[in-house]
Amino acid sequence: MTSYSKFSEEQLATLLREGDHLAFTEIYNRFFEVLYMHAFRRLNDDDEAKDLVQEMFVGLWDKRKLQDLSKNLSSYLYTRIRSRILDKFRREKISGRYMDFLASYSKLDHASTDHKVRERDLKQLIEKEIYALPEPVRAIFILSRKEHLSHKEIAEVMDMTEQGVKSQVKRALKILRAKLGFYSYLLCFFNLL
Structure with a gap:
């Protein structure tokens, strides 16, 4: 039986692109904690941080055939989680503006x-x-x-x-x-x- 924990990022990325569930599981296990900690430090919310990382991994699996991650998987994952954090901040800013608009309109x-x-x-x-x-x-x-x-x-x-x-x-x-x-x-x- 093959031990995926010994595979390099490049090997795991190649197997992921081919639809290998065990490679995906190894990537998840290898990177979840560090991505979660990064998200938590930015968001200061445990549930939000976990949700963002989970969503990012779902997106990774869904788009696995479209991405060539064999060169720099860890950089790609870090960039994706950072992007999701920024998107969350943008959405919150938009929501705040909308509520301000409604408050001023009602006055x-x-x-x-x-x-x-x-x-x-x-x-x-x-x-x-x-x-x-x-x-x-x-x-x-x-x-x-x-x-x-x-x-x-x-x-x-x-x-x-x-x-x-x-x-x-x-x-x-x-x-x-x-x-x-x-x-x-x-x-x-x-x-x-």
Whole structure:
């Protein structure tokens, strides 16, 4: 029986690309702790750090045939986790801006008390439904509708294809339309975002 623990990074990367589950397991076991510690030092949140590292490894397996990692596997993994940490910080910044916008919008004195109550309720409903969207649909939707980034720019930020971004935006719109109804759905885009 072959001992994968004796294989070099280059050998493991080559086997990974070929779909070798044991090579993937060895890479995971070899690098998880150091990547987790790096993420934890940046995020200061145990669960978030573990989630980011897990997601990165899922992405590694899913994209194993597209990457040539035989030259520098450890550098690739470090770069990917650093990128995921930065993406998380960007998403949090965007979410903060969105909440600030909603707070300032609700302070505008342009309608009757009854209208303001209905408007606030509608905003809360829309906000709730946006944040109920699954990841990465939510992040992509916010980048598209709030930050007004193009599909190409979002693809670069999220490390996806433009077509993948387009399908995720369509998915978000479909979910929101189904949950909010057509009238609320229109308000979501013309008044509140």
